[in-house]
Amino acid sequence: MxxxxxxxxxxxxxxxxxxxxxxxxxxxxxxxxxxxxxxxxxxxxxxxxxxxxxxxxxxxxxxxxxxxxxxxxxxxxxxxxxxxxxxxxxxxxxxxxxxxxxxxxxxxxxxxxxxxxxxxxxxxxxxxxxxxxxxxxxxxxxxxxxxxxxxxxxxxxxxxxxxxxxxxxxxxxxxxxxxxxxxxxxxxxxxxxxxxxxxxxxxEEILKNKDIGRLNEAKYIVEQNLRNPYSLVELARKTGLNDFKLKKGFKKLFGYTVFGYLTEIRMNKAYLLLQEGKTVSQVAEAVGYKNSQHFTVAFKKKFKVLPSKMKPD
Structure with a gap:
C-alpha cells in the first residue's frame, strides 16, 4: 500500500x-x-x-x-x-x-x-x-x-x-x-x-432529491452569512423553495430549524474565537450580533459559561 x-x-x-x-x-x-x-x-x-x-x-x-x-x-x-x-x-x-x-x-x-x-x-x-x-x-x-x-x-x-x-x-x-x-x-x-x-x-423517501439539493444549498447559505443572515422569505426565494418546504424540510434533514442552525454555528464559531483570545465584543460582531449583551445571553445558554470567562488555549 x-x-x-x-x-x-x-x-x-x-x-x-x-x-x-x-x-x-x-x-x-x-x-x-x-x-x-x-x-x-x-x-x-x-x-x-x-x-x-x-x-x-x-x-x-x-x-x-x-x-x-x-x-x-x-x-x-x-x-x-x-x-x-x-x-x-x-x-x-x-x-x-x-x-x-x-x-x-x-x-x-x-x-x-x-x-x-x-x-x-x-x-x-x-x-x-x-x-x-x-x-x-x-x-x-x-x-x-x-x-x-x-x-x-x-x-x-x-x-x-x-x-x-x-x-x-x-x-x-x-x-x-x-x-x-x-x-x-x-x-x-x-x-x-x-x-x-x-x-x-x-x-430521503419524504423529501424529493431536488428538494434535498435546495435544502443543502440553504444550509450552505446560512453557514456563509453569519453576520448578515437572510430572512426565511429571502432564503426561500434564493433557493427556489416555498416557506413550508424550507421550514419543515430543513428541520427534518438537519435536525434544526433554520434559525436554530444559525445560532448553533454562530456559537461554535464564537467558542473557537474566544479560545483564540478575541474579546467578547470582537466575537459578537464576528458572528453577527450587533448587541454584545444579546450575544452573552445566547452564549451562556449554550455553554453554561459567560464568554468573558473563556480562556485562550
Missing amino acids: EFQLSSAQSDGEVFLLDYPDDFITDKHFTERDSTFGHYANLQLKELWFDGVALFLGDFKPDTPHTMNLSSDNFFWVMSFVLDGSLTFYPDPDSEGRTLKKGVYQTFYCATTNVNMRIEEYAKIFTICLTYNFVKKILPEHLAIEDQPYTLLSTDLGDNRTKTIIQDMLRGDRPAHIRRMAIEARILDLLSMQMERMEKIHAN
Whole structure:
C-alpha cells in the first residue's frame, strides 16, 4: 500500500509513502515522522495500525502551493482543519472547497486523486480507514464500494469533536492504552457521522432529491452569512423553495430549524474565537450580533459559561 505525493512546483517529482497492506503491524502501532522541503515545507507525523492510519500534516509554504495526493486503495477519510486553511479539489474538474480552521470533513473514495492548494499555512489532522475496517461496522445500505468519491459532510467541528481530536493526539500514555484510546475515539467519530447520515437516509423517501439539493444549498447559505443572515422569505426565494418546504424540510434533514442552525454555528464559531483570545465584543460582531449583551445571553445558554470567562488555549 502506498500514497503518491507530488507538487506542481517540483517538475513531476513524486514522493512515495509506503505502508504494509491494510496498515497491518505486529506492534501496538507504528509511527513515522517525515519532512518534505520541496512539498510546501510539509512536516508529516504518521501513526498506523490494523486498518487505521492517522496523519498530522503541518504545511508552511514559502509561496502558494498545490499538491496532489493519490492512491489506488479505498479509504474512508475523516479530516479536521486544526489551523489555517486549504482548498480541496476531489478531482481535477471539480470546483474547489475551501476549508478553514474548525471545519470537519468526511468522505470515502474507491481510489484517491485529490489536489490541495495551500496559500499560506495549514495544519490538518486526517484519519484514513481501510475497507476491511469500515465494512464490519457500516450499514449494508451504504454501498461504499460502488462510489468513486462521495462527500458525506462538511461541518463546523463542535466541542465534542474538538475534544475527541485532542485526545487522539495525546502521546503521553503507554502504547497499548494509546491504541485503545485512538480506536475508541474513531468509533465515537463514526457513530456521530452515522447519526447524521441515518437522519438523511430516513428522510430521503419524504423529501424529493431536488428538494434535498435546495435544502443543502440553504444550509450552505446560512453557514456563509453569519453576520448578515437572510430572512426565511429571502432564503426561500434564493433557493427556489416555498416557506413550508424550507421550514419543515430543513428541520427534518438537519435536525434544526433554520434559525436554530444559525445560532448553533454562530456559537461554535464564537467558542473557537474566544479560545483564540478575541474579546467578547470582537466575537459578537464576528458572528453577527450587533448587541454584545444579546450575544452573552445566547452564549451562556449554550455553554453554561459567560464568554468573558473563556480562556485562550
